[in-house]
Amino acid sequence: MSTIILALGLVLCVEGLVFALAPLRLEQILEALRDISPEARRMIGLVALALGVALIWLSKSMGA
Numbered sequence: 001m002s003t004i005i006l007a008l009g010l011v012l013c014v015e016g017l018v019f020a021l022a023p024l025r026l027e028q029i030l031e032a033l034r035d036i037s038p039e040a041r042r043m044i045g046l047v048a049l050a051l052g053v054a055l056i057w058l059s060k061s062m063g064a
Contacts, residue, residue: 007056 018026033041 003056003060 036044
């Protein structure tokens with residue numbers, strides 16, 4: 001459970017930094033995402049998910 005709370009906290013920190021430091025750049029990124037097909041966005045999401053799970057597994061195996 002502590003790992004989930006840690007992960008959520010880290011996500012909120014990163015997301016908060018993006019909104020706080022580069023709100024206009026975020027709008028540009030969202031506009032660029034509209035040009036990508038839904039299938040490509042889904043694949044990007046699945047790759048990000050797999051990478052996240054792999055990083056969590058790696059950190060847990062290292063004793064975190």
